[in-house]
Every structure is written in structure tokens, then in C-alpha cells.
Amino acid sequence: MVRRCLVSLLLLCAGLSTAETAKPPANAALQGEFGVLNQQGALIEHRRIKDGKRHGEQRYYYERSGERSGENGQEEGRVEKGPLRRIAQYRNGVQSGLEQWFDRAGHxxxxxxxxxxxxxxxxxxxxxxxxxREQVCFVRGKKNGVFSYFDESGRVTARGTAQSAGIVETRFWGKDGELTQHQVEYRRDSEGRFLDNAPLWLIITARYHQHQPIQADIHYAETGERWLERFEKGALVELHHIVNGLPEGLKISRKGTRVYRETYVKGRLHGPWRVQTATGMPLLWGQYRDGKRVGEWHQRGRDGTIETTNAGDGG
Known part of the structure; x- marks a missing residue:
């Protein structure tokens, strides 16, 4: 537990020597500069106070532990501190100005x-x-306008806009500068209002390769429902519906010159199933129940004749 000891910064600035806790007169507001120490006697905060409120630059330090003044060759009575962690600016108790954060190495x-x-x-x-690494515009506490992400070489990898409440649009680029993804997020509350702090409601994502669409994804975050489309050379080759990670309803996919139409219920084949030519002529068709073929199945031969077999009740 942090021992909050207010130390006169007149002494701190002169070498961070220890001093007795300052006790202002009754009903008097704190004034001046003070330090806050942890239980090991290390400085963790440097406060500037005016009329009892934070005012001016405030400094915060990483914790140091296991060393007390006078140990391991330290000067007796000297207040140690860890690396600088944060600098914040205040005006009459209100945070205003630039806040800066640092890692333990000082970066x-x-x-x-x-x-x-x-x-x-x-x-x-x-x-x-x-x-x-990242640059984001905020207006009165909310993301607003353009935001950008960069790789370590300074190249823009993503850029987006947040101009309407609850709606954020982002574009991503590959190393060669090619657009790879376009995404729009919508946040909506239970009353249908689009708000920045509302739950994530809908994500629409389009992915590209060599300037051609390769996938479109409509994802309802709250219900886990998704619609997926996949493209090859700009042509639609797959369309299916997913609920909580499992196929649901009609799935259409194209493999070469064949088109497959499958029906799913909770991730299992259940209902009409058909493979057909690109022009719509059925080649093989029948029914599934709980993942198994049931009833009559029909297959068209090369000469156009249709052969029928019975798969039974699936038992």
C-alpha cells in the first residue's frame, strides 16, 4: 500500500532529501510543490498544487521496490525515484494540455x-x-475525423474516418500500397441510436487482392450472425450464412463449372441439396436430414437420362 507522504519540493529540488510531512494550518488549502513516496521511500509522484488543486505540470514515476534510503550504497536520507512514467498538465484541478507517457527505458x-x-x-x-505508430483525432472525448496507422518505416497501413456518431470507416493497405481491406463499423444502442459508446452492432468488411474483391463479410456482432461472399477474379463463387460460427440456411458455392446448393440447420446438412451446371441444369439432387442423405436421390447421366436411388430414412 502506498504511503502518501507529502514532502516539500524545495528540499526535493535541492537533492530530494527526506523531510517531515508538511502540516498546513487548519482550513488552509495546500500550496506549492509536493512529493508522494511509496513504502520504500521512493518518489512516485511530483505534484504542483494551487489552492488545494492540481495546477501545472504533474509527474508520475514507475515504482521502485526493495531499496530503502541508505541501502546498497545509496546516500542516507536521499529520496530515490523510478523512471519517468507520465507527465500531465492541470489548470485549477482540471486536466488541460498535453499528457505524455513513457516506457521504463525512457521512450x-x-x-x-x-x-x-x-x-x-x-x-x-x-x-x-x-x-x-498511430494518429487519431478526438473532439471533446470522442474519436472524430481522420485516424491513421503506420508501420515502423513510416508507411501508412490503415486510414479511417469517424465523422458520424457510432460509425467508423477504415481502409487498410499492403506493403506495396495496394488497398487490402475496407471496413465500416456501426455502434447502436437498444433504442436504435448510433452512439460512439454504444455496443458494436454491425461490421461490414470487404477484402481485396490485386484490385479485385476476394471476400465480403456482413457481421452482426450482437447475434453472431454473418453473411459471407467469396470472389475469384471478380466473380462470386460462394455465398453462405453463418450463425454463431455454424452454417445456417442456404449455401451456394461454385467449383469449376459446377454450382453447389446446400441447406444447413445449426451446422449440419438438413434439407434440399443440389449440384448443377453453371446454366442451372441439375446433375445430382436430393434431401439431407441431420447430416445424412434420405429419400430419393436423382442423378443425370451424360446422355441426359436420370437415375433414381433411395437413401432410405437416414437410419
């Missing part, structure tokens, strides 16, 4: 602008070498 990882306790402006995240 800047994130910059977040605040206005009146809300994220407002360009949020930037960085790779350890300082290159930009």
Missing part, C-alpha cells in the same frame, strides 16, 4: 491532448525508435 510512447478533462486534439502513439 515516449503516447501523447494525448486534453481540454477540460476530455481528450481533444490529435492523439499520437509511437514506436520505441520514435517513429509514429
Amino acid at each position: 515516449l510512447t503516447e501523447e494525448i491532448p486534453y481540454r477540460n478533462n476530455q481528450v481533444h486534439g490529435q492523439v499520437r502513439r509511437y514506436y520505441p525508435d520514435g517513429n509514429l
